[in-house]
Amino acid sequence: MEQRMFATASSASARPLRGREREWRSVQAALDTAAAGRGGLVLVDGPAGAGKSRLLAATEDGAAGRGFAVARVGAEDLAQAGAERGRSDARRPRLMSVDDVPGSADGVSTALSLLPALLTHQAVVWVVARRTGTVCVDDWQPPGAVLLELGSLPAGAVSDLSADILHGRPDDELSSLAAGAAGNPLLLVSLLEGIREERLATVADGIVRLVHRQLPRRMEDVVGGWLRSLSSAARNLLEVASCLERTFTMDTLAALFGGSPARLLAPLEEVVRHDLLLIGLQGVLTFRHELVRQTVLHQVPGAIRVALRDESPGRIGELPATDGSGWELLSESERSIAELVAEGMTNREAAERLFLSPHTVTFHLRKVFRKLGIDSRVELTRIALERDRCGDGLDATSGG
Structure with missing residues (x-):
């Protein structure tokens, strides 16, 4: 089996216009x-x-x-x-x-x-x-x-772009990560080129597989440029929203800001107008691009993430005493997957162990990352090791 890292850059001007054939x-x-x-x-x-x-x-x-x-x-x-x-x-x-x-x-x-x-x-x-x-x-x-x-790129164009830039077809895990661009060409190309530049994936037998599931630094540059075009109130709203669940409500945001929802109408209208947040049925809000949410979340200090999570309506007083990592928020399925991944298993290996599909493992792992406020397997392993050490100490103290 031939396996290699990425060594050469691909020229943007030489690439075909994927997904824009009608416009061309x-x-x-x-x-x-x-x-x-x-x-x-x-x-x-x-x-x-x-x-x-x-x-x-x-x-x-x-x-x-x-x-x-x-x-x-x-x-x-x-x-x-x-x-x-x-x-x-x-x-x-x-x-x-x-x-x-x-x-x-x-x-x-x-x-x-x-x-x-x-x-x-x-x-x-x-x-x-x-x-x-x-x-x-x-x-x-x-x-x-x-x-x-120009709207979102179709799914086929996303796969073609991956082949253009990474010289192979993305596996399920990379496809799931790329789906977070919601078809936005700049986000998608920045993600793929960043993966290539930082050697976050390998290609073997024409399939691209992630070695490290973390966002490349290019994403911070792109999203940072978008955020700089916003008012400070709109940027603050996005930072707080990134710490919540994937979908949330205006009331949840308002409670965290300590005021009436009416005070957030102007910044909310701004981020919606810039296509960063979407308003769904019954006022449910979500990020237009999951990659943007992850990038913004990565820039929020961990202590603030925990504080916002703890103060979120519906959770106050419901969380048991924790070490601040958020592990107790994970469901049983999520913990099982998190433990296997922390041991060094790939998504596919964890899926085989738990008799699940790789897509299901990827879906649950994304939820694990959100709940723990992390964005890499390295951080997940660190949290798991710290919990093991704390657990051993508690067992010895309690005589269990």
Whole structure:
């Protein structure tokens, strides 16, 4: 059996656009229109990390390969760029790309509104990427414009990306971890490239298996960038929410903040608008991406995690005396799995021992990690060893 670690980096620009085949065909059609002498406008919408910049870069490469003159301009320079291109030689088709249009500043809105007048008789195609989740010009869509809304990647694309970056198909455990990206391309690529860079997995017989189940440092960089775009109140809300169960309510959050739910409406609306939290039926809240929750949780000091867990409504006064690790919160099934994993077993080995499926073990192990406020097997082993030592001492003292 051949087994190897990852040694070489994969080029993002060389990778195919996984899961964006329909959008790519629309872009190609717009380039065909410009090559025929008529202008076009493509609007690319999507939340943070949806792959807007990646699609723009691929469009620029494709247009350059077809002989287009390619230019990227800032949103603030739209009006001036449009006027200059209107006076320039139109014999050569052009691509004008605008990445990451910000908020609904009057200047940006006015500049965008000028574009349709430049399209009819010029061989120019404009591709404009706009942020969703912010107060922007989402409603602006002139007649004839092509709107591409980038959503989550399909499951097949996730598997293909794993093969592109890690040179193998992910096993059940890695697939479960990757599912925490909820199809967000930036989160998924950051996770996979971080695993490769930090050598957290091996590939054998075409299957990628995790060696260490921990989040790579790249995740902190990506999620940290998203959090920095939020207000301090919204960041604080996410930090507290990450310490709760996967699903929770507004009342639970409000109780932990010591106030009325109305006080949290503004920061909650902000994180929902940025696609970080989802509101479900009857006001149930959950993180949009489990990887974001885990990354935020990892940055919360352990003592604060325990304090928030202890103060959470429905748990006050219900927890037995503990050593602060949270082991007593585990169900019998979760403890059995945690003990085997702490002994060094893989998820598959633990599944065989307990006559369970690897998927079931992975599911329970994620719950174990959440309840203990940890994110690696190393931390789980440390907690188990400390409990063994404490248990031996208690037995000797009690004479049991």
